[in-house]
Amino acid sequence: MALLEVKNINSYYGNIHALKDISFEVHEGEIVSLIGANGAGKSTTLRTVSGLMNSRTGSITYNGEDISRASADELPNKGIALVPEGRGVFASLTVSENLELGAYTRKANKAMRDDMEAMYELFPRLGERKKQLAGTMSGGEQQMLAIGRALMSKPKLLLLDEPSMGLAPVLVDGVFETIQRVQKEGITVVLVEQNAHMALQIAERGYVLQSGEIVIADSAENLRNDPAVQRTYLGI
Ligand code: ATP
Numbered sequence: 001m002a003l004l005e006v007k008n009i010n011s012y013y014g015n016i017h018a019l020k021d022i023s024f025e026v027h028e029g030e031i032v033s034l035i036g037a038n039g040a041g042k043s044t045t046l047r048t049v050s051g052l053m054n055s056r057t058g059s060i061t062y063n064g065e066d067i068s069r070a071s072a073d074e075l076p077n078k079g080i081a082l083v084p085e086g087r088g089v090f091a092s093l094t095v096s097e098n099l100e101l102g103a104y105t106r107k108a109n110k111a112m113r114d115d116m117e118a119m120y121e122l123f124p125r126l127g128e129r130k131k132q133l134a135g136t137m138s139g140g141e142q143q144m145l146a147i148g149r150a151l152m153s154k155p156k157l158l159l160l161d162e163p164s165m166g167l168a169p170v171l172v173d174g175v176f177e178t179i180q181r182v183q184k185e186g187i188t189v190v191l192v193e194q195n196a197h198m199a200l201q202i203a204e205r206g207y208v209l210q211s212g213e214i215v216i217a218d219s220a221e222n223l224r225n226d227p228a229v230q231r232t233y234l235g236i
Contacts, residue, residue: 005060022041028188032190055068062157083163089146098148100116160189
């Protein structure tokens, strides 16, 4: 059974038909990448899965449960966390305060403090900067913090929207390493990326979106070797 199964969803912004019969599945432990050009519908897919918007038709099943109509605030408790595009860390709060906020669904207690320590072990850079204001960290560090904050809700499934966006090339590798480290912790990842090259390097499988539709679904390896994908998305 897939951990996440999305079947024939159709999402709209008013009259704009942004997702057209999108179907995909994600198995436990996988990194699955959704790639595509600007406006293809990648973010809308994550917004729909995470309950920020509802699809008009189709179904979304997570861990055997129908979450098609669940709202965004219910999903962290079910084990789904979203890191939105643009990171959204609280610039005027410190690293440790941002992490605490990520555990907002849970009580502040010893378990939470232990989890913060675990986060600092996973991401030593955050541990060195506990008291630094998030807004003064580099883009790559802020992305790491945004991911760390999402992990504080103890998700089984992490949805990442364009984590490499706006980062200097030298920082991009670090972000993708972070994502692989998250996978090693046993967390399943759906990764939306314009950087198809990196996204297909670390993923098991991928889907290509175009104008709101999934046009190719395959293993990441086959996608990397697909001439059409290479031409359009990998610049080869
Ligand atoms: P990008 O990489 O540029 O973020 P994307 O693949 O994530 O692109 P979406 O943001 O999902 O694409 O957009 C899909 C379509 O929906 C686009 O045509 C976009 O213009 C439209 N759209 C997105 N957000 C809204 C909105 N709030 N109101 C109206 N239309 C929207």
